[in-house]
Amino acid sequence: xxxxxxxxxxxxxxxxxxxxxxxxxxxxxxxxxxxxxxxxxxxxxxxxxxxxxxxxxxxxxxxxxxxxxxxxxxxxxxxxxxxxxxxxxxxxxxxxxxxxxxxxxxxxxxxxxxxxxxxxxxxxxxxxxxxxxxxxxxxxxxxxxxxxxxxxxxxxxxxxxxxxxxxxxxxxxxxxxxxxxxxxxxxxxxxxxxxxxxxxxxxxxxxxxxxxxxxxxxxxxxxxxxxxxxxxxxxxxxxxxxxxxxxxxxxxxxxxxxxxxxxxxxxxxxxxxxxxxxxxxxxxxxxxxxxxxxxxxxxxxxxxxxxxxxxxxxxxxxxxxxxxxxxxxxxxxxxxxxxxxxxxxxxxxxxxxxxxxxxxxxxxxxxxxxxxxxxxxxxxxxxx
Numbered sequence: 001x002x003x004x005x006x007x008x009x010x011x012x013x014x015x016x017x018x019x020x021x022x023x024x025x026x027x028x029x030x031x032x033x034x035x036x037x038x039x040x041x042x043x044x045x046x047x048x049x050x051x052x053x054x055x056x057x058x059x060x061x062x063x064x065x066x067x068x069x070x071x072x073x074x075x076x077x078x079x080x081x082x083x084x085x086x087x088x089x090x091x092x093x094x095x096x097x098x099x100x101x102x103x104x105x106x107x108x109x110x111x112x113x114x115x116x117x118x119x120x121x122x123x124x125x126x127x128x129x130x131x132x133x134x135x136x137x138x139x140x141x142x143x144x145x146x147x148x149x150x151x152x153x154x155x156x157x158x159x160x161x162x163x164x165x166x167x168x169x170x171x172x173x174x175x176x177x178x179x180x181x182x183x184x185x186x187x188x189x190x191x192x193x194x195x196x197x198x199x200x201x202x203x204x205x206x207x208x209x210x211x212x213x214x215x216x217x218x219x220x221x222x223x224x225x226x227x228x229x230x231x232x233x234x235x236x237x238x239x240x241x242x243x244x245x246x247x248x249x250x251x252x253x254x255x256x257x258x259x260x261x262x263x264x265x266x267x268x269x270x271x272x273x274x275x276x277x278x279x280x281x282x283x284x285x286x287x288x289x290x291x292x293x294x295x296x297x298x299x300x301x302x303x304x305x306x307x308x309x310x311x312x313x314x315x316x317x318x319x320x321x322x323x324x325x326x327x328x329x330x331x332x333x334x335x336x337x338x339x340x341x342x343x344x345x346x347x348x349x350x351x352x353x354x355x356x357x358x359x360x361x362x363x364x365x366x367x368x369x370x371x372x373x374x375x376x377x378x379x380x381x382x383x384x
Contacts, residue, residue: 003248003250004251005210005240005245005251005252006042007040007041007042007219008044008217009040009044009219009221010044010194010218010230011221011233011266012031012032012043012045012061013046013047013073014044014194014224014226014230015220015221015224015225015230015270017225018225018226018229020271021224021271023269025056025057028046028057028061029060030269031221031262032061032068033064034261034262034265035068035233038255038262039252039253039255040068042070043068043071044070044072044093045070045071045072045089046072046073047073048072048080048083049074049079055083055087058070058072058087058088059086062089069091070088070089071090071091071093071133072084072092072093074092074093074094074095075094075096076094076095076096076118076134077121078124080094081094081121081128082124084128084130089130090130091130091131091132092130092131093133093134093163094122094133094159095163095165096134096135096137098136098142098147099137099138099146100146102137102141111146115149115150115153118134118150118153118159119157122154123157126158131160132158132159133160133162133163133190134154134159135163135165135194136150136162136165138165138168139165139167140166140175144179144182148182148183148186150162151183151186151187152186152187154189155187155189160189160190161189161191161215162183162189162191162192163193163194163218164179164180164191164192164194164214165194166193166194166195166196166202167196168196169195169198169199169227169228170198171195171199171205172199172201172204173207177211177212180193180208180213180214184214185213190215192215192216192217193205193216193217193218195209195230196226196227196229196230197228197229197230197231198227198228200228202230203232205231206231206236210240211245217231217236218230219231219232219233219237221233221234221266222263222266222270222274222278224266232279232280234259234263234279234281234312235279237252238280238311241254241311242307257310257312257313259312259313260312260313260314264281280312287317287318287319288316288319289320289323289324289328289362290323290325291323291325292325294327295325295327297318298328298331301316318332319332320352320363321352321363322357325349326349329352330342332368336365338369338372340372348371348372348375351375
């Protein structure tokens with residue numbers, strides 16, 4: 001088991017498989033470089049079988065990166081593996097369907113036939129100087145006995161890792177813990193978790209897999225990926241840094257302050273805009289309006305913060321709106337250089353309630369000054 005949990009980020013492979021997302025070579029290089037600089041240990045950088053242009057980009061990425069290990073994704077086919085030659089990759093993931101559903105419907109082969117192919121294809125990849133991961137697609141719909149047979153065959157053939165792919169995102173953390181525990185205890189091979197987010201549980205399942213002893217987990221920046229996406233990098237690494245990790249293992253040495261910039265880079269390159277309430281990096285996740293919360297924060301930030309936002313390069317912001325109390329109004333106006341008495345705060349609170357219901361947003365600094373000016377000149381609600 002690794003002393004430090006390994007993040008294998010697949011933004012440039014599975015993330016780009018998001019419907020409608022396509023990164024340019026320049027964007028891929030920028031994303032890969034930013035991830036490496038933030039301390040991400042492994043990057044899955046593409047699919048060599050896609051063609052010569054894709055292979056050129058992969059080769060460029062491999063030659064540029066200084067520290068991060070690189071991985072290519074392949075079907076377990078001779079021609080796919082041959083396409084990895086000379087690209088500078090460190091790893092290859094050889095993907096096979098693990099469930100009866102996918103084996104029969106996609107390939108029309110038995111488990112025995114698939115197992116018999118592992119040795120020769122792993123050997124072909126090893127002969128190219130690649131470390132091998134066997135990707136068990138649709139593992140969450142396979143029997144644990146079948147997965148253990150794949151793991152045993154993979155280890156015997158010389159593969160270093162197996163990847164448990166919850167391809168349809170149907171696992172819950174409890175089942176995930178049981179499945180990964182069985183695989184970790186059933187052999188002497190690295191186990192990697194690949195979680196999809198169809199039920200909104202990708203981050204939870206990734207953490208459960210780590211608790212069960214998984215060597216590594218796959219992530220994508222902002223949770224890009226097929227359908228509902230993959231486990232978001234920013235959520236997984238922040239959770240690992242801020243919550244206990246089992247068995248004395250260390251959280252990955254990630255520079256959390258770089259997460260907002262990395263997510264902004266991927267947001268722009270993907271064209272997929274983030275919700276203002278996206279955990280960790282959303283524009284509004286450290287913004288407070290409620291009078292009770294703001295009053296508590298003014299007394300002690302620990303009253304209403306799960307963690308210091310500065311850890312991820314953010315900061316608290318207090319805004320005014322329908323739910324603002326007198327203390328919040330007085331404090332925020334004081335930051336604007338305006339001293340208010342309690343009666344003025346009450347008048348502005350009435351103004352804010354009506355204004356917020358009408359405009360569906362928080363007022364800007366200029367609008368707040370305008371409210372105050374109208375209060376002074378008319379003595380009536382600035383919402384009039």
